[in-house]
Amino acid sequence: MSYLSLDEPGKQLLLMGNEAIARGALEAGVKVCAAYPGTPSSEIIASLAEVARDMDLYVEWSVNEKVALEVAASGAFSGLRAICAMKQNGLNVASDFLLNLNLIGVQGGLVLVTCDDPSSHSSTNEEDSRAFAKLADLPLLEPATFHEAKQMATWAFTISEEIGTVCMVRGVTRISHARGNVTLGNLPRKEVRPYFDTSRQRITFPVTQKHALLHENLRRLEGIFDTCPFNSYHGPEHPELLIITCGSSWLYTQEAVELMGAEGFVGILKIGTTWPLPTQTMVEHLATTDKVLIVEEVDPFLEGNVKEIAADFASQIGPKEFFGKRSQHIPCSGEMNTDRITHALSRILDLTYEPRDPGYEARARAAEAMVPARVLGFCPGCPHRASYWSINSALQVDGREGFITGDIGCYHLARTSAGWNLLKTSGAMGTGTGLASGFGKLERYGFSQPPIAVCGDSTFFHAAMPALVNAIYSKSNLIMVILDNSATAMTGFQPHPGVGTNAMGQEVTPIDIEGVCRAFGAKVEVTDPFELEATKLKLLRMLDDPEGVKVLIMRRKCALLRQKEEEPPYRVSVDPEKCIGEQCGCNRFCTRCFKCPGLIWDKKSARAKIDEVVCVGCGVCADICPEGAIVREEMGGA
Amino acid sequence: MKAEKESYNLIIAGVGGQGNVLASQLIGQVFIRKGYFVTIGETYGASQRGGAVMSHIRISKARQLSPLIPKGKADVLMALEPVEAIRVLIPYGSPHVVALVNTRPLYPVDVTAGEATYPEMEEIKRTLEGLTSRVYFIDATERAVHMGLPVLGNMIMVGALLQLKLLPLDSEEFREALSKEFDTKRLHMNIKALEQGANAFR
Numbered sequence: 001m002s003y004l005s006l007d008e009p010g011k012q013l014l015l016m017g018n019e020a021i022a023r024g025a026l027e028a029g030v031k032v033c034a035a036y037p038g039t040p041s042s043e044i045i046a047s048l049a050e051v052a053r054d055m056d057l058y059v060e061w062s063v064n065e066k067v068a069l070e071v072a073a074s075g076a077f078s079g080l081r082a083i084c085a086m087k088q089n090g091l092n093v094a095s096d097f098l099l100n101l102n103l104i105g106v107q108g109g110l111v112l113v114t115c116d117d118p119s120s121h122s123s124t125n126e127e128d129s130r131a132f133a134k135l136a137d138l139p140l141l142e143p144a145t146f147h148e149a150k151q152m153a154t155w156a157f158t159i160s161e162e163i164g165t166v167c168m169v170r171g172v173t174r175i176s177h178a179r180g181n182v183t184l185g186n187l188p189r190k191e192v193r194p195y196f197d198t199s200r201q202r203i204t205f206p207v208t209q210k211h212a213l214l215h216e217n218l219r220r221l222e223g224i225f226d227t228c229p230f231n232s233y234h235g236p237e238h239p240e241l242l243i244i245t246c247g248s249s250w251l252y253t254q255e256a257v258e259l260m261g262a263e264g265f266v267g268i269l270k271i272g273t274t275w276p277l278p279t280q281t282m283v284e285h286l287a288t289t290d291k292v293l294i295v296e297e298v299d300p301f302l303e304g305n306v307k308e309i310a311a312d313f314a315s316q317i318g319p320k321e322f323f324g325k326r327s328q329h330i331p332c333s334g335e336m337n338t339d340r341i342t343h344a345l346s347r348i349l350d351l352t353y354e355p356r357d358p359g360y361e362a363r364a365r366a367a368e369a370m371v372p373a374r375v376l377g378f379c380p381g382c383p384h385r386a387s388y389w390s391i392n393s394a395l396q397v398d399g400r401e402g403f404i405t406g407d408i409g410c411y412h413l414a415r416t417s418a419g420w421n422l423l424k425t426s427g428a429m430g431t432g433t434g435l436a437s438g439f440g441k442l443e444r445y446g447f448s449q450p451p452i453a454v455c456g457d458s459t460f461f462h463a464a465m466p467a468l469v470n471a472i473y474s475k476s477n478l479i480m481v482i483l484d485n486s487a488t489a490m491t492g493f494q495p496h497p498g499v500g501t502n503a504m505g506q507e508v509t510p511i512d513i514e515g516v517c518r519a520f521g522a523k524v525e526v527t528d529p530f531e532l533e534a535t536k537l538k539l540l541r542m543l544d545d546p547e548g549v550k551v552l553i554m555r556r557k558c559a560l561l562r563q564k565e566e567e568p569p570y571r572v573s574v575d576p577e578k579c580i581g582e583q584c585g586c587n588r589f590c591t592r593c594f595k596c597p598g599l600i601w602d603k604k605s606a607r608a609k610i611d612e613v614v615c616v617g618c619g620v621c622a623d624i625c626p627e628g629a630i631v632r633e634e635m636g637g638a
Numbered sequence: 639m640k641a642e643k644e645s646y647n648l649i650i651a652g653v654g655g656q657g658n659v660l661a662s663q664l665i666g667q668v669f670i671r672k673g674y675f676v677t678i679g680e681t682y683g684a685s686q687r688g689g690a691v692m693s694h695i696r697i698s699k700a701r702q703l704s705p706l707i708p709k710g711k712a713d714v715l716m717a718l719e720p721v722e723a724i725r726v727l728i729p730y731g732s733p734h735v736v737a738l739v740n741t742r743p744l745y746p747v748d749v750t751a752g753e754a755t756y757p758e759m760e761e762i763k764r765t766l767e768g769l770t771s772r773v774y775f776i777d778a779t780e781r782a783v784h785m786g787l788p789v790l791g792n793m794i795m796v797g798a799l800l801q802l803k804l805l806p807l808d809s810e811e812f813r814e815a816l817s818k819e820f821d822t823k824r825l826h827m828n829i830k831a832l833e834q835g836a837n838a839f840r
Contacts, residue, residue, distance in 0.1 A: 012670055013670065014663070014666045014667050014670045014676055014678075121681070121682070145702045146677075146702070147702075174679060174704075174705045174706065175705075177680060178677060178678060178679045178680065178705035179663065179666060179676070179677070179678040180675070180676060180677045180678070180702055180705075181670060181675050181676060181702060248704065248705065251677075251702065251703065251704035251705070252704045252706070254704075255703065255704055255708060256708075259708060337704075337706045337708070338704060338706065338708035338709075339708055339709045342708070355708065355709045355710035355711070355732075356709070356710040356732055356733075357733070360710075360731070360732060360733055360769070363768050363769060364727065364728045364729075364731060364769060365728075367724050367727070367728055367765050367768075367769065368728055370721075370724065370757045370761065370762075370765065371721050371724050371725045371728070371757075372721065372746050372748060372749050372754040372755065372756055373746065373748060373754065374653065374688065374689055374690045374746040375688075375746060375747060375748055376688060376689045377688045377747050378688075379655075379688065417747070417748060417751075417753070418688070418747050588752065591750045591751060591752070592751045592752050592753075593751075595747045595750065595751055596747075597688055597744075597745070597747055597750070599750065600745050600750050601745075601749075601750055601752065611744075611745075612783070612788075613742075613744075613779060613783065613788045614744065
């Protein structure tokens, strides 16, 4: 039921920002689409994959973001329009190529979409990827609404072709993952003939000339952006305060000004083209006021660039008082919202704004204490809970204070109490194995704590393979646990090279992780994490092995995927006669230690209980109950 | 029904896996068809399940609103889980907010583990009464389990929301929108769930 390829110009749809970007690319006639999944960017390429056949696209889930950008560039080198999407961390991976591709240039339009995650809802950082646009001397567009996301995605291809290099578009969680009105435009269905012109070389040389060209582009773009409809002003001719804002911050800013009743004396300049800035527009508006507030998400990117222009034109526009992140009126971290802006406006304009009466405020504050935190954790039936349970048991038996070096994926949730805070390090994709490779070499200084690196199946292909090669080559001593749940589960179950399908829906021969690790020279074993005892024993044998790189593949399909495909294997219940409640283990062992949300505590009877609404019938808890009180009955044949 | 109001702010709160996102999308689509600007901002953590999930559904005749409701500006709250109702009202509630709350608790793992406490239902009800102008309670999960499909709790809640006329939307319009989204079998189950929710307040 994909409406992305609806050919009904003028129709209004409720679309996610990412879907709007995908539609914008379709309306621009995109042909090559590549990405590695990463929240909040994944739906751009996922929704293009859904219409790949219908719209004659080539879509792929690449092995990592750098390869994705290379694949997209091959299309653009051949005269096709191409899109590449990634999350902010992904751009770090792709940046090695990007900082060359900017110089190399393209034939067909190439749009690079990065989706940042202010407040790190689903990320390990809240990096502001806009810095890369300035670093690479490339244009950057920031949509403020869903419809604008679509419009900008289309226009970005025109800009890219105009300057002959990449155009960047920045989404944020509250645009990419939010939904709103989008009006459909025309959908071209043109036949294309890709051709790589062998009379020229697609390389960065001559570097200095090409670099000079990028700066010439930027000057040209300033003029183009001065007249583009994505930059607009609303407010009085001479505002007491001028707010300059971009992206979703524009929506919050409008509401904040309205809530404060400040429309009569505060003006809002919305900037959609945040690099390079439209200089003339900026100068004209700066000249109308003495006070300027800059509102944007994450780093003071717009703020710094506006100030540069103000400094350059100081003799013409006079001195300004600037408010924003540097003045600490707008926070430098965390996502934007309307309340942050009303707060800033209250301080700058000396206005009072109380959203609620003090009585209600006090009642609300008093209620805070009664709301228990909902710590993120593993789903009921998740293989990772069982995997970590066994790793923890093995490390405790081993007794040398071994520890887990983590990686990026659902299994990163072992950082929380739901995963017993077992994850002791994390960083980039593949970092777990890279760090373990280093820890495993510290023995010469008397370091005896065994490192266990964990990594997911998709992460293995993305970045852990080079780290594994490094560990083997450098004769490190470590255990690498590959938590193979047969999907890129965290970002929405996209396929990867190990699962047997690709983004085009083709069947492919899965790349055998076990075989790859063996070929590298690791000692490899495979286990089903639901077999708790067997898994622990395998780990203990590996911990006892004094040298080399040991790989244990813990293989079991993601519980959410299984639920889509099959019925629950067991009906699980607690026998209240056998359950000894508070007397069990370290006091109610199963609920206190195993922490599956399907296993709850019945206060009245002081016994464990299965929550039938939550339990998915994996049956693992039956194996951890010391009293044999948790009963699993097979569902088959029922 | 407050038909003259320019804009409405609805929050759907719950726990991952309760069908929060689907319910907010369906409601949003009906309002788009009715010619409104709709903005839906969803807040969910990194996990697919277990975390608190909150959707802000903002409906306006005038323009595209921001994806987050300002402090104290929720008009209607539909909570699929009781303490989630309180969690959301703390920042977004006000003396005029109306709430519809499912009475079935889903215990956070820290509560199950004995490291945190979950308030008693009486205390929850008292607190919610102090934080709303009106609050309605419904045993949506029990009704859904009774129907044999616990996942339909969200639709039962929507049925109740429509019956209580908390949004400028009648149930016919909603059903019509559903019929465009679901195949016959799913449609039938969902309409039964809507009925079940409406019956709770007939």
